[in-house]
Amino acid sequence: MKLHIDCRCGCDILCIEKIFERDEDYEAIYYFNMYRSSPSFPYFWCRLKRAWEYFRKGEFAYSDMTIGEKDIDKMIEFLKQAKEQKENEE
Numbered sequence: 001m002k003l004h005i006d007c008r009c010g011c012d013i014l015c016i017e018k019i020f021e022r023d024e025d026y027e028a029i030y031y032f033n034m035y036r037s038s039p040s041f042p043y044f045w046c047r048l049k050r051a052w053e054y055f056r057k058g059e060f061a062y063s064d065m066t067i068g069e070k071d072i073d074k075m076i077e078f079l080k081q082a083k084e085q086k087e088n089e090e
Contacts, residue, residue, distance in 0.1 A: 012036055030072050032065040 001018040014035045067075070 009039050030067050030069075032063075032067070034063050041069075 003016045005014040005016070007013065015035070016042055017031045017033070019029045019031055020027075
């Protein structure tokens with residue numbers, strides 16, 4: 001299970017992936033990866049160089065994070081509360 005979210009500026013992409021880890025608890029792990037998309041390189045030669053580096057090395061990860069199910073529940077609850085707070089202010 002994977003989700004890609006584009007930044008509003010179109011320069012960055014957040015990828016969220018759900019991974020099941022085979023341990024005694026069989027807990028789901030959520031992997032967050034943020035990388036830069038090609039529109040931030042407007043010139044042809046920059047895009048070509050970036051594509052060549054991508055094919056040689058793979059995705060360019062600027063920051064990675066792995067969190068467990070308990071923490072993802074906390075994050076979801078926080079986001080719900082933040083959204084409700086905004087709706088109540090309006």
